[in-house]
Amino acid sequence: MTMLRALSFDLDDTLWASLPVLQRAEQCFYDALCERVPEFVARVSKQELRDHRLGLLRAEPRLRHHISEWRRRSLTEMLRAHGYGARSEQISDEAFAMFIQARQQVELFAHVDTVLAQLSQRYTLVSLTNGNADFHQQDCSRYFHACLKAEDIGVSKPEPAAFAAALAAAGCAPEEMLHIGDHPRDDIEGAKAAGIRCLQACIVKGPETATPLADGVFSDWRQLPDLIEKLAGGR
Missing domain, CATH: 1.20.120.1600 (Four Helix Bundle (Hemerythrin (Met), subunit A))
Structure with missing residues (x-):
């Protein structure tokens, strides 16, 4: 693997x-x-x-x-x-x-900062958004290698070029990246079309809204490390 x-x-x-x-x-x-x-x-x-x-x-x-x-x-x-x-x-x-x-006045979901700190010890983290939030203004952005916005790279998810920009920023191949997002089309279908595995965040709407295309679903950030570990082959 x-x-x-x-x-x-x-x-x-x-x-x-x-x-x-x-x-x-x-x-x-x-x-x-x-x-x-x-x-x-x-x-x-x-x-x-x-x-x-x-x-x-x-x-x-x-x-x-x-x-x-x-x-x-x-x-x-x-x-x-x-x-x-x-x-x-x-x-x-x-x-x-x-x-x-x-x-910019956002309130992180519970456990986001703790989990990102943990994940950043093992993986290169990149953010990829179609929105215009300036992620650099959030303290948890310190865990990220790159923060990409559609209006900066000139392309939006689900277009493959948006995911290509994330891959380039992380310096890896599609099979070496996992995308995590909520939107069925922009995040899940987009990642799959780019050859990237993905997990769907169903925190706002609940896990019953998940798309079957996702490689996993979470409704609590504490679930994320174990899901990633399974997809990474239990390393």
Whole structure:
């Protein structure tokens, strides 16, 4: 059996629950607009802001790999359409700054730090996320050899090139890496298509939501070392 040398980790809903973080960040984004352009907020609903973002993504699919740019661009366009002219980009940048600051305020699942510390003694750890959380701001990132974001590498999971970037960062072959993430398509199907074994995190939704493609499932981080050990051949 090929030796397991590296572990790649998704972030949202794998290391922490994403919904409360995103809800808080969205509210900070909206509050920033209320403070800076209350008359704009009075005319444009949250749903209209969302609809415009989705329309922009349909028009420019590449933005799914650059979600921070996508959010700023969409708001800037809407502000310009409502007469804010040269101020639009500055307002958008300021609102986004509030969003991204709140985006970093995560609460790790129980036992994450302890388990990562343990795993980092045996494996090279790499993070691979489609989101825009700055993992470097989290203390547990000290266990990681590399922290990769789609908007930095220009490609998102489940595309094979995203996993190729993780392999390159870890300096290993597909059979030497194990990917750990929650999303059935982005993480599990994506890893499998890249020739990488994978474990599915079912902490938020529960193990009954697991996909049969996964090589294992966990709902508690304390289960992870034993699962990895089994896949590594009991070394």
